[in-house]
Amino acid sequence: MDALGDGRYSIRVVEQLTGLTARQIRYYETKGLLAPQRTAGRQRLFSAADVERLQWIRTWRGEGVTLAAIKTRLQAAKPAHAAAGRTPARETDAWARLSRPALTSLYPVSDRGRLMEVMEERHRSRKDGDR
Template identity: 40%
Template structure:
């Protein structure tokens, strides 16, 4: 990849993808993307990198884990085939589809509890 093809710094890519810098660097460490570097070692992203990050984000929302995303990106399986649990062979030791992830609710608290009433009572008891 030539340096003149790489035109976006990480701050612009963050705005384009709604991903954090940490997420983008994480995908880089797992070799899902490979941005070019400037002479000052700044990451420089192409439009293809941005599109790949958007694909990663979409596949994560469908419930795929990193193994499944790598399979799609490496062309081992299509995104449509891999996002359907019926199409996934179960002979792999690591499942690439996590059906709970697709339906998981977002956390509303850093400390979710099953019984909020019991927690409230316990906290009131501790304050006395």
């Protein structure tokens, strides 16, 4: 039960992808850090964007950033222009700083295989020293 095939992931897959526990993921949602869509049965369906947000949450949390501060960063990073369906006029906003460059910095790899390895490493460190 993993890939839903259409860019949406079950919470279990998101656990593997982010190295977070389902408990944490649900908790972050209650804190308003993300709002994955739901199935009719109320099960969460995470988009790639949701996964990306969670990866940032995990990274920042590891740096000691509080959830409140992370929420602010994510809100700043949230591209209002995306919802508006147009390109942002200013490339100097938070979104521009936090998107491509930051992700590239976190995962300086271009092949999916290596990316999965990196995430797996993070997943393994979840239970111990990484906190």
